[in-house]
Amino acid sequence: MANAPPKVGLFVTCLADLIRPRTAFAALTLLRRAGCEVEAPAQQTCCGQPAYNSGDRGDAERIARNVITTFEGYDYVVAPSGSCMGMIKLHYPELFADDPAWRGRAEALAARGFELTSFLVDVLGYRPQGIALAARATYHDTCSGLRELGVLRQPRALLADVKGLELTPLPDGEACCGFGGTFCVKYPAISNAIVDEKAGHIEATKANLLLGGDLGCLMNMAGKLHRRGSRIRAFHVAEIIAGMGEGPAIGEEP
CATH class of the missing domain: 3.40.50.1860 (Rossmann fold)
Structure with a gap:
């Protein structure tokens, strides 16, 4: 039996959603061409980075919990943004370092999170044709x-x-x-x-x-x-x- 295609949750990002949807559609196109099953869950929100960088830890944690919960059912979460994915991969685990209930979930998501070009090249070995x-x-x-x-x-x-x-x-x-x-x-x-x-x-x-x-x-x-x-x-x-x-x-x- 052939392996099932990887199930990817596309993290669209705020700027792609509000300013440049073409970027999100391009990411979706590339992931599908690379053989992925792709979804962009509607309940996703901002990654929480503006709140986190501004010292608003409470809102940053609230937003991060939603993102973690939203993308837990996917093999990978991929974003066309190093900034947003850096927040998810590096700062979510830091955000919940003293919260045993959420630390493991944050670390698990971080391990499955990738910036788009890194995912295409390093994980899938994709070459555009x-x-x-x-x-x-x-x-x-x-x-x-x-x-x-x-x-x-x-x-x-x-x-x-x-x-x-x-x-x-x-x-x-x-x-x-x-x-x-x-x-x-x-x-x-x-x-x-x-x-x-x-x-x-x-x-x-x-x-x-x-x-x-x-x-x-x-x-x-x-x-x-x-x-x-x-x-x-x-x-x-x-x-x-x-x-x-x-x-x-x-x-x-x-």
């Missing part, structure tokens, strides 16, 4: 994905199979874009200075596409590029490897 896009792109490594989850080679491995796509290195590519979730609200002047420097590095690549794995970072950089008069278009990496790179970019009218 028949995807082409004639463009020059540069890639921004988001802080949470890179530093918390070790996501670096995985998106590049997937993009290497997109025919016609030239990927050029981003100078100082591992530097923060200045978004930082609530950081950009608390310290707008510092955030703006950081993203302005980042935009200059992006423009120096002469790329016409900016790619990344977290919508918050991409929205921040796309907004700054637009205000600088740049024609560089921003996309989530999932959209490109799903063959959705000809559609509206982040910040453009659908």
Whole structure:
């Protein structure tokens, strides 16, 4: 008897749900192409990271309990966001470290949680086929994905199979874009200075596409590029490897 396909719960994320649904649909498409049975449970909510980072432990725990309960029936939980998945994998166990009733459940979910490109490459060995896009792109490594989850080679491995796509290195590519979730609200002047420097590095690549794995970072950089008069278009990496790179970019009218 053939093995059943892995049952994956897609953690959509707030920004994909409210701002960029194309990213969630791209993730869904890729997971299905990779042979997964995929569901996006309707009772999912925010991962709780804004509350957690702001010191609101009570609300963070309440939100985390809902997420844990919602995704307990799946073989894996996958998110097109290193930031949200970093919260689930690293900070949920910390959140419930002194709560025996929930600590084990948080750790179990963390062990089954993956950022999208990491899951496709490291767990499934997926390679996109028949995807082409004639463009020059540069890639921004988001802080949470890179530093918390070790996501670096995985998106590049997937993009290497997109025919016609030239990927050029981003100078100082591992530097923060200045978004930082609530950081950009608390310290707008510092955030703006950081993203302005980042935009200059992006423009120096002469790329016409900016790619990344977290919508918050991409929205921040796309907004700054637009205000600088740049024609560089921003996309989530999932959209490109799903063959959705000809559609509206982040910040453009659908």
